[in-house]
Amino acid sequence: MTQYFKGMNNSYKTPKLVSEISFFEYFIVNNEQEALILERNLINKYKPKYNIKLTDDKRYPYIEVSIKDKVEIRMIYRYSPHKKNTAYYGPFPNGYGARSMIKLLDRLIIYKDGLPNQSKSREY
Numbered sequence: 001m002t003q004y005f006k007g008m009n010n011s012y013k014t015p016k017l018v019s020e021i022s023f024f025e026y027f028i029v030n031n032e033q034e035a036l037i038l039e040r041n042l043i044n045k046y047k048p049k050y051n052i053k054l055t056d057d058k059r060y061p062y063i064e065v066s067i068k069d070k071v072e073i074r075m076i077y078r079y080s081p082h083k084k085n086t087a088y089y090g091p092f093p094n095g096y097g098a099r100s101m102i103k104l105l106d107r108l109i110i111y112k113d114g115l116p117n118q119s120k121s122r123e124y
Helices: 014-019 032-046 094-111
Strands: 062-067 069-074 088-091
Touching: 014 032, 069 094
Parallel strands: none
Antiparallel strands: 062 069, 062 088
16 A cells, blocks of 8 residues: 555556545454455445456355255355355365365265265264
8 A cells, every 4th residue: 555655656546545544454364365355345345446357256255054854065156145054165266176175075064865874973
């Protein structure tokens, strides 16, 4: 942000953007991955006119774990937080991380048919 206030104009719209700033807030996160996810979520929430490159409909993946007759684990891009018997984990910065986690959960928790694993060596 210092580039905006030190007079370094990266774009024709930078002076206009700076002239409209009346307040800003900063967040401390643990790493760049969290920063990117937070940035995406804030842009989707506030829809600022100067962030047009990040206002597409790209969404981060979540893992949905639903327990009905059997356990189902899947990757989704939109979720309904009020769905019964369902938990959500994420967002993940990409599908690779979500798929890796699903594979791990599949090995630790359920068989391929979705029935709970009865192994005594595993804790839930």
